[in-house]
Amino acid sequence: MxxxxxxxxxxxxxxxxxxxxxxxxxxxxxxxxxxxxxxxxxxxxxxxxxxxxxxxxxxxxxxxxxxxxxxxxxxxFPQVPLMPVAPADRYAARQWNHWIDRELHHASGVVTWAVLARPLLMQQSPGTVSGLLQAIPDESVRAWRRSVLEHGLDAPELKRCIDRYRAFFARMEAQLGDAHAWLAGPSCSLADLAALPYVMRAEHVGLGGLMSFEAHPNVRAWYMRMLTRPSMQPSFVRYLDPQLQEVMTSLVVAAQPKLEQLMRQAG
Ligand SMILES: N[C@@H](CCC(=O)N[C@@H](CS)C(=O)NCC(=O)O)C(=O)O
Structure with a gap:
């Protein structure tokens, strides 16, 4: 277990x-x-x-x-394999995750903090928030969080991060376009599972416009395929908290005009 x-x-x-x-x-x-x-x-x-x-x-x-x-x-636990078999496809799976770790993880963190975490943290005392910041071991993480806490949706990092998201979706669109249903190899692999949380996050923080059907039809179709997999229930749906969802929806609605503006500027 x-x-x-x-x-x-x-x-x-x-x-x-x-x-x-x-x-x-x-x-x-x-x-x-x-x-x-x-x-x-x-x-x-x-x-x-x-x-x-x-x-x-x-x-x-x-x-x-x-x-x-x-x-x-x-x-x-090789019974249900999630890495592709062909070396080139295994390379591709690792390469997708590398891009995610190097570029998208930070971008998703910044947007999540600006839209959701910051307003929630603002409800706590300044002393508590500064204590939480001080305790973060990684200096670069501490720095961008401080900036996002101070500037919110006007933080200079935000536009760069939206650009990164846009570039990642363009890369996915190109891969999935060539009659490929999945990111690496002939079936759903760890590459797809690694990307899904970040694609979902874009939608959940108000960046859904970046992956509209018009902008990225192949990403959209892939996303729909992923959302219907049986693994969604035990890994994601079961952890949804309706009360928190409601709070998050109102925070995203409040952030939307600024995000729309940044999405128009980005690129
Ligand atoms: N490269 C790590 C990144 C892990 C990571 O950044 N986790 C985030 C949540 S997605 C976290 O624990 N953040 C700590 C914080 O919010 O201070 C991994 O892939 O496991």
């Missing part, structure tokens, strides 16, 4: 939950309260010094880094 330390709304956690669900493996939840700073505690940092979810515990092993966890699962 696996113990997954994760957060319902974390994209990296969603990637691992999707892989577990696709492989029909069951896990025990250890939900980590990111907004409350639980991942910054000493106890959690003993599991992952970078103070990040997900962390997977399995038979005495403590695994971090969502992609490495997914590859571990695929090798340890």
């Amino acid at each position: 696996f113990t997954l330390h994760h957060s319902p709304f974390s994209v990296a956690s969603q990637k691992v939950r999707l892989a577990l669900a696709e492989k029909q493996l069951e896990w025990n939840d250890r939900i980590v309260d990111l907004l409350g700073g639980e991942h910054l505690s000493e106890t959690f940092r003993r599991l992952n010094a970078r103070a990040e979810v997900p962390v997977l515990e399995h038979e005495g092993l403590v695994l971090t880094e969502s992609w490495f966890i997914c590859e571990y699962l695929d090798e340890a």
Whole structure:
């Protein structure tokens, strides 16, 4: 049995939950309260010094880094394979995740913070928020969060991040266009599972316009295919909190005019 330390709304956690669900493996939840700073505690940092979810515990092993966890699962439980077979397709799968880790993860974090996390954190006392910032181990993460907290939707990082999202969707569109249903190889693979949380996030934070049917028909069709997979229920739908959804919807509606403006400017 696996113990997954994760957060319902974390994209990296969603990637691992999707892989577990696709492989029909069951896990025990250890939900980590990111907004409350639980991942910054000493106890959690003993599991992952970078103070990040997900962390997977399995038979005495403590695994971090969502992609490495997914590859571990695929090798340890090969019954439902999620990595393509051909070396070129395996390379492509890793390359997709590399782009995600290098470019999109940061972009999705910045947009999520600007639209959702910042207004929620503003409800806490300045001392609490500054304590949470101070405790973030990575200096560059601390810096962009400070900027987003200060400037909100006017943070200079935001436009750059929307551009990155746009470039990623264009890359996906080109790959999926050539009669390819999936990002790497002939079937749904870890590459698709790695990308899905970030594509969903774009829609959930008000960047859905970047992946409209008109703009990216192949991405849109891929997205619809992904959303109907049986793994969506155990990995994603089951963690939805209607109350939080309502709050998030109102925050996205409030951010929409500014986001529309940035999406028009971007590119
Ligand atoms: N490269 C890591 C990134 C993990 C990561 O950044 N996790 C985020 C949630 S998606 C996190 O725990 N952030 C801590 C925070 O919000 O301070 C992975 O793929 O596992």
